[in-house]
Amino acid sequence: MNEMRVGLLGLGTIGTGVARILIEQQELIARRLGRKIVLVAAADRDLQRERDLDLSGVRLTDDAAGIVKADDIDLVVELIGGYEPARSFVVGALENGKHVVTANKALIAKHGEELFPMAADKGLQIGFEAAVGGGIPCMKALREGLAANAIESVYGILNGTCNFILTKMENEGSDYADVLREAQQLGYAEADPTFDVEGVDTAHKLSILAAMAFGSKIRFDEVHTEGISRIGAADIESAREMGYRIKLLGIAKPHFDGDDEYVEMRVHPTLVPLDSQMAQVSDSYNAVQISGDFVEHTMYFGRGAGERPTASAVVADIMDIASGFPDGIAHLAPPMGFVESSRREVPTLPMADVVCEYYIRLMVRDKPGVIAAVTSILADHRISLEALIQKERHASQSVPIIMLTHETTEGNLQAAISRITGLETVDKDVLILRKESAVA
Amino acid sequence: MNEMRVGLLGLGTIGTGVARILIEQQELIARRLGRKIVLVAAADRDLQRERDLDLSGVRLTDDAAGIVKADDIDLVVELIGGYEPARSFVVGALENGKHVVTANKALIAKHGEELFPMAADKGLQIGFEAAVGGGIPCMKALREGLAANAIESVYGILNGTCNFILTKMENEGSDYADVLREAQQLGYAEADPTFDVEGVDTAHKLSILAAMAFGSKIRFDEVHTEGISRIGAADIESAREMGYRIKLLGIAKPHFDGDDEYVEMRVHPTLVPLDSQMAQVSDSYNAVQISGDFVEHTMYFGRGAGERPTASAVVADIMDIASGFPDGIAHLAPPMGFVESSRREVPTLPMADVVCEYYIRLMVRDKPGVIAAVTSILADHRISLEALIQKERHASQSVPIIMLTHETTEGNLQAAISRITGLETVDKDVLILRKESAVA
Numbered sequence A, B: 001m002n003e004m005r006v007g008l009l010g011l012g013t014i015g016t017g018v019a020r021i022l023i024e025q026q027e028l029i030a031r032r033l034g035r036k037i038v039l040v041a042a043a044d045r046d047l048q049r050e051r052d053l054d055l056s057g058v059r060l061t062d063d064a065a066g067i068v069k070a071d072d073i074d075l076v077v078e079l080i081g082g083y084e085p086a087r088s089f090v091v092g093a094l095e096n097g098k099h100v101v102t103a104n105k106a107l108i109a110k111h112g113e114e115l116f117p118m119a120a121d122k123g124l125q126i127g128f129e130a131a132v133g134g135g136i137p138c139m140k141a142l143r144e145g146l147a148a149n150a151i152e153s154v155y156g157i158l159n160g161t162c163n164f165i166l167t168k169m170e171n172e173g174s175d176y177a178d179v180l181r182e183a184q185q186l187g188y189a190e191a192d193p194t195f196d197v198e199g200v201d202t203a204h205k206l207s208i209l210a211a212m213a214f215g216s217k218i219r220f221d222e223v224h225t226e227g228i229s230r231i232g233a234a235d236i237e238s239a240r241e242m243g244y245r246i247k248l249l250g251i252a253k254p255h256f257d258g259d260d261e262y263v264e265m266r267v268h269p270t271l272v273p274l275d276s277q278m279a280q281v282s283d284s285y286n287a288v289q290i291s292g293d294f295v296e297h298t299m300y301f302g303r304g305a306g307e308r309p310t311a312s313a314v315v316a317d318i319m320d321i322a323s324g325f326p327d328g329i330a331h332l333a334p335p336m337g338f339v340e341s342s343r344r345e346v347p348t349l350p351m352a353d354v355v356c357e358y359y360i361r362l363m364v365r366d367k368p369g370v371i372a373a374v375t376s377i378l379a380d381h382r383i384s385l386e387a388l389i390q391k392e393r394h395a396s397q398s399v400p401i402i403m404l405t406h407e408t409t410e411g412n413l414q415a416a417i418s419r420i421t422g423l424e425t426v427d428k429d430v431l432i433l434r435k436e437s438a439v440a
Helices: A013-024 A026-033 A064-069 A086-095 A105-121 A138-145 A160-172 A176-186 A200-214 A233-241 A307-323 A370-380 A410-420 B013-024 B026-033 B064-069 B086-095 B105-121 B138-145 B160-172 B176-186 B200-214 B233-241 B307-323 B370-380 B410-420
Strands: A004-009 A037-043 A059-061 A075-078 A099-102 A151-157 A244-257 A260-273 A285-292 A296-303 A355-365 A385-390 A398-405 A431-435 B004-009 B037-043 B059-061 B075-078 B099-102 B151-157 B244-257 B260-273 B285-292 B296-303 B355-365 B385-390 B398-405 B431-435
Touching: A004 A013, A004 A064, A004 A307, A013 A026, A013 A037, A013 A307, A026 A037, A026 A307, A037 A064, A037 A307, A059 A064, A064 A086, A075 A086, A075 A307, A086 A099, A086 A105, A099 A105, A099 A307, A105 A200, A138 A200, A138 A285, A138 A296, A138 B138, A138 B307, A151 A200, A160 A176, A160 A233, A160 A244, A160 A285, A200 A244, A200 A260, A233 A244, A233 A355, A233 A398, A233 A431, A307 B138, A355 A370, A355 A410, A370 A385, A370 A398, A370 A410, B004 B013, B004 B064, B004 B307, B013 B026, B013 B037, B013 B307, B026 B037, B026 B307, B037 B064, B037 B307, B059 B064, B064 B086, B075 B086, B075 B307, B086 B099, B086 B105, B099 B105, B099 B307, B105 B200, B138 B151, B138 B200, B138 B285, B138 B296, B151 B200, B160 B176, B160 B233, B160 B244, B160 B285, B200 B244, B200 B260, B233 B244, B233 B355, B233 B398, B233 B431, B355 B370, B355 B410, B370 B385, B370 B398, B370 B410
Parallel strands: A004 A037, A004 A075, A037 A059, A075 A099, A260 A431, B004 B037, B004 B075, B037 B059, B075 B099, B260 B431
Antiparallel strands: A151 A244, A151 A285, A244 A260, A285 A296, A296 B296, A355 A398, A355 A431, A385 A398, B151 B244, B151 B285, B244 B260, B285 B296, B355 B398, B355 B431, B385 B398
């Protein structure tokens, strides 16, 4: 049996985890796979860092480009992150006939449509299970386990930092800014947390999940993306009073309008029922709910980040590719779950046409008639209410009004909000969240 | 590309679902797989039954043995259930060079160790995703997605009937017998519910999961198995008061004693923390928690039975095998997740050596000194208590005492219980449940 020879780009947190598995679990892997996987070389800019791991059998180098070209390497693991030079190294690996495994969601979301055809042309595989949901084998479930289904919806808690912050805000009744500071001190959030808290990381992952679910092309730039930075402790409390918990969800659904097909993709704070599985996903855990026309609801839960869980997913990908190495690669499921030639351009549903239920927090001057004025505008737009809470008077002049609406289109809701904020008794600053009752 | 020709044994509920997917999703399957899967023939004793499905392109027959031998069939789907004649047909299919997919957990649990080597010798695959967890792709997750991990524990709610009954008992405060009757009327429980409610079905599934997790042989007969039929509404209420919910769990863990390795396997009603993911799994849903040394906790949730979810898993298996057909089968993961020659005999840990925390319900005569007598026996056995609840006096002479213990071995606990029931103030009828705090 041919052994599979692996080269690693990046010996940071995840890279060290991958090296650790390949070295420490070598015998277990061979028993499962029937062949050996050998870590031949690893590149990192900092080779002096203490990694608590015996790398004496591994060629260590600061020359990543050398690994991409090396004759004694069959598969390159890219763990550098970001767009460049990661993209160039992956292209180089493919050009040199090497399979690729990566944990880089930004790379796949932005450059996947360049990389997948390149790999397919050369009979090579690209594995990226670790890019979405960390250690959770959710891509494999979607691509292979649920392959007999037309996918009806994907809901994901895909960013551990946001989920950690929201959990802590609820548990402690604290506001966003305070919890963010604490999360940064604990190392759960970056110094510049924008990518995480503004939903960009979730949008990267969602765009990959959506394309895999629907056989469409990855359209990261078209994901409607909102983050969690405007949510206050009072919103979490109000949601709870009404039976909901706020989670940052990535949501993807197919949308059919006669013969026209669209993909709906959005990332935003979302109210989910308190007794749903999704509501129980706390701290830095991730979860993905995938529903199909035959399987109904399924959910996948686990660690979305971290050295060991992410490395688990990277090595699972290496093992999949090794199982078909060197002759059976054509028999693996294609990376995006559909044969490359059958993947289609499917337009993204314009956000104005998306149908949602809404949570609206207005600040109003506490004068007679203001609620009547607001609700009559909603009625004009045929938006009906599920609940309305008027909170007690604040120290300031304005008081919050919280409304939960029944379903309407985003365009209609925004038109109504624009008229409502035109009222002189209503502040311009409105918080709009969305509600999903269909999560399991 | 070669198309894959399928023959179906059994056109009952699941068989009809499988036929439905293969016919209705033919185009979707071809886009995902790059080749066609064709339902060539189907056998059933009752060909007249209304199936609401156009089977005009399919050869219908009551001769299952003919399908097993037919020259125009590459893969046989066994959906007859039970041990025989299912086993003979599967053996026949393998002898005739056909791959096999089955949803039959009893068959795999009892005869898997005969069937897997036979398939391996002939370069054939046996798929059985549908046998455990219905539509949930949990076998694939364990076998492939988590393949880089040494598995540390498997916890599963694997029987929808039991979970439905326990959920209803809690929601309605009803006793077991009443809810069972209702479940039978609704078709959620069989007329003879023994296999489900006494844990046999869960034990079948657990024995398969354990062998796949640890690379050991399937030892269904050695699973310690207890069902839910002795649980009362009062137990569910007492558990809840103490912060737990009762679920019928299948539990498998590896156990190391020096150089000796054992597999711990048990099925019994189990107290899980109310705020765990596992506790939220209600009605007929199934869930499997799998923890590994790198991935930490993961959980898989979905429908554990039913025409459409189970058929989803059967067809996923067919697609996996079709992807490697006819030349790449050797590159699929082996059915039990370990190369057949590396699967080992690992002894089952004797139940007396299993360490648990316990829920004990005693009925005692309400006399002074009885609690002191009971707790002093526990102290003799070095069993310490986490909680003790004495319930209000019943109409009868005896009153229930509920105790939660800290960890001890089953052997030690049983010895103490035997002394306790020897007290003349304590009834012989004791209910012992177990508690698992480690579920996620």
